[in-house]
Amino acid sequence: MTDCCIIGGGIIGLSIARELAGRGLSVRVLTRDAGRDTASWAAAGIFPPAPDGPDATANERFTAFSDRLHRIWAEELRAETGIDNELEACGGLYVAADPAGLTRLADAAARWAAQGVRFDRLDAPAIASHEPALRPAVDRGGILGGLLLPDELRIRPPRHLAALERSCRRRGVEITPAEVRDIDVRGDRVERLVVGGTAAESVQAGHYCLAAGAWSGRLAAALGLHVETRPIRGQIALVRLSRPVLGRVVNHGFEYLVPRRDGRLLVGSTLEDAGFAPVTTPEVIARLLAFAHGLLGPLPDAVLEQSWAGLRPGSADGLPLIGPAPACRNAWVAAGHFRAGLHQSTGTAVVIADLLTGRTPACDPSPFAPDRPPRPDAVEGLGAFLARAASPT
Secondary structure: OOEEEEEEOHHHHHHHHHHHHHOOOEEEEEEEHHHHHHHOOOOOOEEEOOOOOOOOHHHHHHHHHHHHHHHHHHHHHHHHOOOOOOEEEEOEEEEEEOOOHHHHHHHHHHHHHOOOOEEEEEEEHHHHHHHHHHHHHHHHOHHHOOEEEEEOOOOOOOHHHHHHHHHHHHHEEEEEEEOOEEEEEEEEEEEEEOOOOOOOEEEEEEEEEOHHHHHHHHHHHHHHOOOEEEEEEEEEEEOOOOOOOOEEEEEEEEEEEEEEEOOOOOEEEEEEOOOOOOOOOOHHHHHHHHHHHHHHHHOOOOEEEEEEOOOOOOEEOOOOOOEOOOOOOOEEEOOHHHHHHHHHHHHHHHHHHHHOOOOOOEEEEEEHHOOOOHHHHHHOOHHHHHHHOOOOO
């Protein structure tokens, strides 16, 4: 019998599978989606600096822990698979277009300073000096100032996922296309998974881990858990240019430009409560392209190469759900990471593997317990966050 069956073949599921297999366990992954259809394949791959000081929140400390692991995993994956996921500290510019935006950046700077995050304050001419491609926006008053975070990282999600999958297979992980229809719980244990379409079949393992992203909520109910992992759609446009125009990530509120080494430019993104519909819409893609032209000016050789959408698994209080399912001695949950799934995937994998194998977790998972009570300030949960996120910077 397989030691562990993981429900979900996205970034979280594959990362857990790789870590467990590296510890000598036999692992099977059941994935309902092809790699391209997962939320992390569709992600931009921006890793903001993660504070790890005494005043950092539990989520920030967990992100910092994951951040350190990413640097180790990037080297290991390149050595194991020959695939470079392009993790690098390119730096990030955070720009403001109006006085209100400058105020928000000043507030952010105060928090970062207290947490020990490195940054430089830049006026508009300094921003144009650092990134000449932004001069059109500076000259017309579209950028008033900003902050430079030299430690911001970028990663190329499709290549990272490809490296993870290859590493998993080399470590003996069985990856099976299958949709889990039900989790059969008997007493205090998961007995089996029911998978397939009209001709259902059973899958059995010693342990089970639910890591199905935005689809985790329905299955979690069988484990005695109420898990809100509402799908939040994000749309991205990929623009091909004849040459690289930016050296750093440029962040403007919840929109961003992410340059790739090959000259391509990612333009994103959106936060849409649109149900299970990972599709792009013409008006949003047009708005994203207008945003890029607003910062960079005319790009006569730019070609819209493709666009896509991903469904981020949001949670009610914005924190991931990581840990045991209390009603089942052999079931674990790793879901609800929202926009941080790619960044926190390594830490999630190590913590779940520690818990499953009986080790003391390398990072305290108690703030992320799947059965934690709702926070008083999270009554409106995701809806309140999306309302705030909709306001422009």
